[in-house]
Amino acid sequence: MGLISNGSTIFDNGSMASGFGGSMVFIKKLTASSSATLSFVDGTDGVVLDDSYKEYYITFNNIHPQTDSVDLGFNMSTDGGSNYNVTKTSTFFLALHSESDSTNLTYVAGSDLAQSTADQLTGAGNLGADNDQSISGYLHLFNPSSTTFVKHFIWDTNLSEFRDRVHTNHIAGYGNTTSAVDAIRFRMTSGNIDAGDICLYGIA
Numbered sequence: 528m529g530l531i532s533n534g535s536t537i538f539d540n541g542s543m544a545s546g547f548g549g550s551m552v553f554i555k556k557l558t559a560s561s562s563a564t565l566s567f568v569d570g571t572d573g574v575v576l577d578d579s580y581k582e583y584y585i586t587f588n589n590i591h592p593q594t595d596s597v598d599l600g601f602n603m604s605t606d607g608g609s610n611y612n613v614t615k616t617s618t619f620f621l622a623l624h625s626e627s628d629s630t631n632l633t634y635v636a637g638s639d640l641a642q643s644t645a646d647q648l649t650g651a652g653n654l655g656a657d658n659d660q661s662i663s664g665y666l667h668l669f670n671p672s673s674t675t676f677v678k679h680f681i682w683d684t685n686l687s688e689f690r691d692r693v694h695t696n697h698i699a700g701y702g703n704t705t706s707a708v709d710a711i712r713f714r715m716t717s718g719n720i721d722a723g724d725i726c727l728y729g730i731a
Contacts, residue, residue, distance in 0.1 A: 549582070549730045549731045550730070550731045551584060551728040551729075551730060551731075552580070552728060552729045552730075552731050553726065553727075553728055554567075554573070554574060554575050554727040554728060554729055555567060555572070555573055555574050555726070555727045556724055556725070556726045556727075557724060557725045557726075557727075558723075558724045559590065559591075559719075559720040559721065559722055559723050559724065559725075560721075560722065561593065561719045561720075561721055562719055562720045563714065563719050563720075564712050564713065564714045564720075565712070565713045565714075565720060565725055566608060566710060566711065566712040566713070567585075567710065567711050567727050568604075568607060568608040568709070568710040569607070569709040569710060570607075570709075571608075574727065575729060576671060576672075576708070576709055576710065576711070576727070577672050577707070577709065578672040578707075579729060580729030580730055580731065581669070581670045581730070582667065582668070582669055582670065582729070582730035583667075583668045583671060583727065583728065583729055583730065584665060584666075584667055584668075584727075584728045584729075584730055585665060585666040585667075585668070585711075585725060585726065585727050585728070586664075586665050586725070586726045586728070587599075587662060587663050587664050587665065587666075587684065587723065587724075587725055588663055588723055588724050588725075588726070589661040589662075589663055589722070589723045589724075590661055590662045590663070590720060590722075590723035590724075590725070591656070591660070591661045591720075591721045591722040591723050592654050592655075592656045592715050592718060592719075592720065592721060593656065593715070593718035593719040593720070593721040594656055594715065594717045594718030594719075595655055595656040595657075595689050596652045596653070596654070596655070596656075596689050597652060597654050597656070597715045597716045597717050597718060598648040598649050598650050598651070598652060598653065598654060598715065598716045599648070599649045599654065599662055599684075599713060599714075599715060599720075600645075600646030600647055600648040600649070600713070600714060600715070600716060601646060601647055601666065601682070601711060601712065601713050602644075602645075602646045602647070602711070602712050603615075603671070603678065603702050603708045603710070603711050603712075604708065604709065604710035604711070604712070605704060605706040605707060605708055605709065606709075607709055607710055608709075608710035608712070611646075611710070611712045612644040613644065613678070613702040613703075613704050613708065614642055614643065614644050614702065614703045614704065615640045615642075615643055615644070615645075615647055615700055615701065615702050615703065616640055616641055616642055616643075616700050616701060616703060617639050617640045617647055617698055617699060617700025617701075618634075618639050618698070618699055618700060619634070619635045619636075619638040619639040619696065619697070619698050620632070620633060620634045620635060620696075620697055621633060621635055621650070621694055621695060621696045621697070622694075622695045623688070623692050623693060623694050623695070624692065624693050625690070625691060625692040625693075626691045626692065627691075629692075635650070635651065637651055638650055638651055638698075639698075639700075640700065642703065646714070646716075647680075647682065647698060647700065648716065649662060649682070649684050649686065649696050649698070650686070650694060650696055652716070653686060653688045653689065653690075653694055654686050654687075654688065654689065654715075655686075655687050655688055655689035655690075655691075656689070656721075657687075657689075659687070660686075660687035660688075660689070661686070661687060661722075661723060662684050662685070662686035662687070662723075663684065663685055663686075664682070664683050664684030664685055664696075665682075665683055665684075666680060666681070666682045667680065667681040667682075668680050668708075668711070671707065671708035671709070672707045672708070672709070673705070673707065674705055674706065674707055675705060676705065677701040677702060677703050677704065677705070678701055678702035678704065678708050679699075679700075679701045680699065680700060680701065680702070681697075681698070681699045682696075682697075682698040682699070683695075683696070683697055683698070684696045684698075713725060
């Protein structure tokens with residue numbers, strides 16, 4: 528039985544309406560516990576990351592770093608997770624507001640990528656490791672199984688910065704490969720992912 532609010536379907540047969548023209552189908556949840564990496568690999572531990580869906584949506588809930596002044600990053604694989612080195616080109620801008628009421632809106636050239644196989648990061652060492660600091664957000668990955676097109680992504684995050692500022696980061700780009708992407712990995716630039724969870728959904 529579905530849940531309908533004001534004429535719109537919210538839940539139907541275990542799926543959640545996504546707002547993207549389809550339903551969000553839950554696939555897998557990863558929970559960090561001093562984890563060096565968290566990865567979704569197609570065909571492993573119930574993970575689906577193939578042509579079952581043309582869009583995938585990944586949520587981040589209170590990802591807390593072990594180390595202060597670090598970044599969360601991701602990379603993609605075309606060989607089942609043996610190598611995470613897909614070439615990427617991206618853009619990056621942020622808005623920030625400090626507890627002392629200073630603000631900024633800027634393009635961050637040092638945090639974008641230009642034909643780089645490095646991890647795409649959420650900033651420039653901004654994430655704080657105080658007990659109440661973390662990063663949350665989502666990554667939207669488009670048609671990763673395509674063997675015709677590059678792999679577009681949009682990554683929006685909000686984080687508690689080590690200098691007691693809020694950062695809202697907008698990152699978008701593409702993996703410059705026509706090979707199917709079948710795995711994605713998340714890790715900090717230094718230290719482990721101390722806590723938090725990452726959930727993978729397919730957009731039906």
